[in-house]
Amino acid sequence: MYEAFFSLRENPFGTTPDPRFLYKSRAHREALAYLAQGIFLKKGFLAVTGEVGVGKTTIVRAFVQTFNPCLEVSFVINTKVDFREMLYMLLTDFGVEIKSDSKVAMLAQLNEFLIKRYADNQNPVVVIDEAQNLSPEVLEELRMLSNLETNQQKLIQIVLVGQPELWDLLQRDDLRQLRQRIPGVCQMKLLSREEVYRYIRYRLAVAGLTNGQIVFSENAIDSIFELTGGIPRLINMLCDRVLLRGYLQRSRAVESELVAASAHELGMHASPRTEGRRAAGGGAVN
Numbered sequence: 001m002y003e004a005f006f007s008l009r010e011n012p013f014g015t016t017p018d019p020r021f022l023y024k025s026r027a028h029r030e031a032l033a034y035l036a037q038g039i040f041l042k043k044g045f046l047a048v049t050g051e052v053g054v055g056k057t058t059i060v061r062a063f064v065q066t067f068n069p070c071l072e073v074s075f076v077i078n079t080k081v082d083f084r085e086m087l088y089m090l091l092t093d094f095g096v097e098i099k100s101d102s103k104v105a106m107l108a109q110l111n112e113f114l115i116k117r118y119a120d121n122q123n124p125v126v127v128i129d130e131a132q133n134l135s136p137e138v139l140e141e142l143r144m145l146s147n148l149e150t151n152q153q154k155l156i157q158i159v160l161v162g163q164p165e166l167w168d169l170l171q172r173d174d175l176r177q178l179r180q181r182i183p184g185v186c187q188m189k190l191l192s193r194e195e196v197y198r199y200i201r202y203r204l205a206v207a208g209l210t211n212g213q214i215v216f217s218e219n220a221i222d223s224i225f226e227l228t229g230g231i232p233r234l235i236n237m238l239c240d241r242v243l244l245r246g247y248l249q250r251s252r253a254v255e256s257e258l259v260a261a262s263a264h265e266l267g268m269h270a271s272p273r274t275e276g277r278r279a280a281g282g283g284a285v286n
């Protein structure tokens with residue numbers, strides 16, 4: 001709606017995880033490095049956790065897109081399932097034609113598939129998004145999948161991606177065997193104030209911003225940081241509203257008053273940062 005007014009080619013603050021808009025904050029760079037190392041060194045299990053909207057799905061998709069030709073990836077996005085259903089989904093996504101949907105038969109097919117891929121020097125990866133919804137029973141059965149291995153390496157890499165509850169789930173005593181197989185969980189941090197500024201500039205540039213068409217004051221950036229806690233999804237929602245209001249007021253200068261009014265309209269009041277700190281603070285990979 002406001003794109004033409006600001007001379008933008010497209011909406012800079014859309015809410016889909018589009019890799020073209022990927023801004024590599026410190027947390028995002030660390031997550032990419034963690035994934036690359038774990039997957040290419042065939043560690044077997046990886047886990048990426050982080051606050052709602054921090055960019056977990058975005059970063060995993062960007063990683064897969066970057067390495068697409070040399071990775072065979074099955075994406076599991078429905079996690080309120082039992083293990084049999086999970087097997088069905090991941091085999092189907094790998095393109096395997098399922099002969100019988102009994103658990104035993106599907107496990108045998110998976111094994112066969114993985115051995116073939118190993119012989120072809122392929123590295124199949126399963127990404128399970130929203131993994132905080134998995135039941136402990138399914139997680140325990142997934143652990144068994146990592147027993148499919150040669151003497152040197154795992155035949156399948158499993159990446160669990162989820163909200164901070166995934167971290168809590170992995171702390172359960174009955175899941176300690178799984179936990180021990182994960183080489184450090186990557187806990188994604190929220191953006192710093194400086195990164196919030198760069199993030200906004202970056203997304204505007206990708207959307208086609210030319211110099212001087214929109215100017216955010218220092219105070220406006222401070223307010224955005226405070227109100228969103230450095231969570232990209234919230235930054236997008238807020239900046240989208242800010243630009244809409246700016247357009248309606250025919251103003252290309254973004255001041256903190258405009259940010260405050262936009263946040264008020266969205267019902268965005270306090271910073272979620274304190275709440276997010278549980279997942280975000282304390283080192284990215286530990």
Ligand SMILES: Nc1ncnc2c1ncn2[C@@H]1O[C@H](COP(=O)(O)OP(=O)(O)OP(=O)(O)O)[C@@H](O)[C@H]1O
Binds near residue numbers: 050051233236
């Ligand atoms: N590094 C980034 N660069 C650009 N945009 C980002 C980045 N990280 C997140 N975003 C944007 O923030 C929004 C939320 O990202 P995403 O869906 O990846 O979050 P999530 O952590 O998977 O959230 P949820 O816990 O709800 O699944 C998306 O619109 C995405 O484009």
Ligand SMILES: [Mg+2]
Binds near residue numbers: 056057058129130
């Ligand atoms: Mg997600």
